[in-house]
Amino acid sequence: MFFQQFFAQVMNGLTLGSTYALIALGYTMVYGILELINFAHSEIYMTGAFVGLIMVTVYKLPFAAALLAGMAGSCILGVIIEKIAYRPLRKATRIAPLISAIGVSIFLQNAALLVFGPQARAFPANFSAAALNFGFVQISSLQLLILVISVLLMIGLHLLIHRTKIGQAMRATAQDKETAQLMGIRIDRVISFTFAIGSALGGAAGVLVGVYFNSADPMMGFFPGLKGFVAAVLGGIGNIPGAMVGGLILGLAEVFGAVYMSQYKDAIAFAVLILILLFKPTGLMGRRIQEKV
């Protein structure tokens, strides 16, 4: 009995955590390449959820198509944001793109309010979960789906970054932009591509969470966005495996913390953020020293 409940909580934590991880990846990839916190990432996530929702409610498409459409929508939005809100400020002081990011975030929230209204929208009922029985434990099919999709996306990202030429160009650009250009790399394209991938992952998280909690609303990005950011910092901002681990730890911490103090569920992320900033500001997997040759 205890074990079954414990296992259910672990599954809840991993499910939530894997979506935080997907969001965290967007923050960490963009930070890794531009040293910029993309505060509009919450809204990129929200946009993914809405695009997914429209696909299933208006166009009656199946889940897989909605997921891909949500990812595509977020991807395009991310690329556009980079082009108009960040690229012109690349040589400006560090604070300028940060302010621009907050501006974009507020703009997109309000645009969504205007288009969709403030009330939450529900996904249709045929997306609700069935319980799968594995002998003595039960897993919701939805949780399993979210976990599997998240893991597949993360494996895909890992392969992209380590096994492809564009991935190599992304790593080179993150390490040294000037030298990357000397190799013939067009860094503007690489930066665009990084936003595209990071945003698509955020959009996937939006669709998955929208389906999981069966709701989407214009403000839905706020807490997951913050938590994804905390997960990225926890793992070491700029560090891709760190974002994955940070997301899972945060998801588990939140679920188990909520057992004892459910009304403070959202505060757990901030407690984690404060602890990390106090005791290990570089994050769990962050580099100890900044290597500069």
Add this chain to the structure above:
Amino acid sequence: MLKLENVVTHYGNIQALKGISLEISRGEIATVIGANGAGKTTTLKAICGLVGVTSGKIFFEEKDITGKPTPDIVSSGIAMVPEGRRIFPRMSVLENLQLGAYLNNDKNDVRKDMERVFELFPILKQRLKQVAGTLSGGEQQMLAIGRALMAKPRLLLLDEPSMGLAPMIVSSIFDIITEINQSGTTILLVEQNAQMALSIAHKGYVLETGRIVMEDTAENLLHNEQVKKAYLGE
């Protein structure tokens, strides 16, 4: 092969190059010597398009490359070994070399070029899987040169390859620069180590606070009284 006409560059309001003109013919080693802060690095960065040119023109093989994006300049046949080597420290030696050949999509060709780099620098072959940031300074310099050669440049720009290296390693690196030149690559070498640079170059320029103050054959510069006093420590 390379020609700079009155090139002026700025960092903000500060004029770093105040009208540089120089000319390098195919097959030669030209060197620009000058003290720290004279504008040597800025000159090379201007050629590669990494710093903007305020006025003046840069021609490579008769084509105007002024203001072109860096990747276009690289693909036209110029490669640079930057100051401080600037290898990608968290990547392996192999990946650094692959990145040098980023614009070459012919895998077999890349493999052949890599073999040529290993002939020049056998140590790199032994270190292939090693993370580049853990190499010694001399090995990192060899990697930086090898990486630049992977782009098959017709003109190779070298920014202070002797910096921070022991004299023995410096002389072996300079031997290899001569060897690269003899196999047909034109070289523009920028150095504070005037003695070494003039000893391998055909032609030299002396740069002082953004201006070329002297130009002559390397031989003549080596015996020039002013150069001796200011740059050769005699």
